[in-house]
Amino acid sequence: MSVQIGICYSRIRADEKLLLSELRERGHDVVKIDVRELELAIGEAPEILADLDLVVDRCLATSRSVYVTQFLSAYGVPVVNGSETATVCADKVRTSLALDGAGVPTPATTVAFTTDSALSAIESFGYPCVLKPVVGSWGRLMAKIDSPSAAEAILEHKSTLGHYEHKVFYVQEFVDKPGRDLRVLAVDGEPIAGMVRSSDHWITNAAAGAETTALEIDDEIADVVAAASDAVGGGLLGIDLMETDNGYTVHEVNHTVEFKALNGAVDVDVPAAVVDWLEETADSAADSKLEVTA
Numbered sequence: 361m362s363v364q365i366g367i368c369y370s371r372i373r374a375d376e377k378l379l380l381s382e383l384r385e386r387g388h389d390v391v392k393i394d395v396r397e398l399e400l401a402i403g404e405a406p407e408i409l410a411d412l413d414l415v416v417d418r419c420l421a422t423s424r425s426v427y428v429t430q431f432l433s434a435y436g437v438p439v440v441n442g443s444e445t446a447t448v449c450a451d452k453v454r455t456s457l458a459l460d461g462a463g464v465p466t467p468a469t470t471v472a473f474t475t476d477s478a479l480s481a482i483e484s485f486g487y488p489c490v491l492k493p494v495v496g497s498w499g500r501l502m503a504k505i506d507s508p509s510a511a512e513a514i515l516e517h518k519s520t521l522g523h524y525e526h527k528v529f530y531v532q533e534f535v536d537k538p539g540r541d542l543r544v545l546a547v548d549g550e551p552i553a554g555m556v557r558s559s560d561h562w563i564t565n566a567a568a569g570a571e572t573t574a575l576e577i578d579d580e581i582a583d584v585v586a587a588a589s590d591a592v593g594g595g596l597l598g599i600d601l602m603e604t605d606n607g608y609t610v611h612e613v614n615h616t617v618e619f620k621a622l623n624g625a626v627d628v629d630v631p632a633a634v635v636d637w638l639e640e641t642a643d644s645a646a647d648s649k650l651e652v653t654a
């Protein structure tokens with residue numbers, strides 16, 4: 361059955377191009393929604409959104425993603441990922457709380473609001489430890505802190521020059537991983553594929569130039585991925601794990617996940633698997649609409 365799917369974006373990346381061509385090849389009616397042109401009135405959905413079977417949120421900017429998904433929910437338009445998932449995943453503090461609250465292993469983390477208390481938290485972790493912005497991606501503005509003088513300098517820079525979000529200090533244990541981390545793409549907790557991202561740098565994400573190879577997803581990884589997905593509210597997610605001596609730890613869950621690098625690293629047709637899930641999700645959203653109106 362052909363469905364009408366909207367894609368919310370502010371920039372069409374290679375990932376969105378892969379999705380669009382897969383959807384169109386399957387004969388779906390795709391509506392491209394540039395969120396920079398949207399005017400979202402409280403109460404009434406703009407015409408472009410009104411009759412869609414499903415909207416896929418692919419907004420790059422976190423604030424847009426969080427608000428657009430909330431408006432879509434308020435208008436009664438089915439959206440993936442949902443606004444609750446977006447709100448949790450867009451913010452590292454909320455993600456850490458959600459993961460830990462659900463018993464999913466995640467690196468030890470402390471949040472502080474002043475440079476003095478942040479310095480005290482850093483001293484408690486010892487050196488090295490990691491300071492991350494609470495909102496952000498691609499490993500930007502993350503710092504591995506090796507010494508008290510580095511800590512003081514970074515905290516001073518953040519408090520003097522940083523945007524208000526940088527005044528929330530998110531301090532994390534440094535996980536001595538084996539030169540790589542793992543990214544698993546999953547739909548409602550079910551893995552589609554995964555990759556190993558290896559680098560000489562301590563930041564090993566693909567955007568920072570890591571080498572990517574296919575990951576074999578064993579039961580232990582699948583269980584952690586399912587639990588992490590449930591913890592943040594499910595959907596199409598990129599779940600990032602590090603290996604430790606005590607098993608896996610989840611350091612990040614991405615809700616507008618990029619999958620171009622993954623598609624190049626594995627034999628699975630990633631956009632096809634994502635579109636399979638979008639079709640199922642659109643069908644079940646249509647079924648629940650029918651039930652409500654019947």
Ligand SMILES: Nc1ncnc2c1ncn2[C@@H]1O[C@H](COP(=O)(O)OP(=O)(O)OP(=O)(O)O)[C@@H](O)[C@H]1O
Pocket residue numbers: 467490492496497498499500502532533534535536537540541562563564565566567600611612614
């Ligand atoms: N606590 C840590 N200890 C050691 N390495 C870490 C730690 N946290 C993150 N890293 C490394 O830094 C990379 C980026 O971290 P993280 O995913 O938290 O940042 P991000 O900006 O959200 O990146 P992305 O958008 O790719 O998820 C990870 O892939 C990992 O290699």
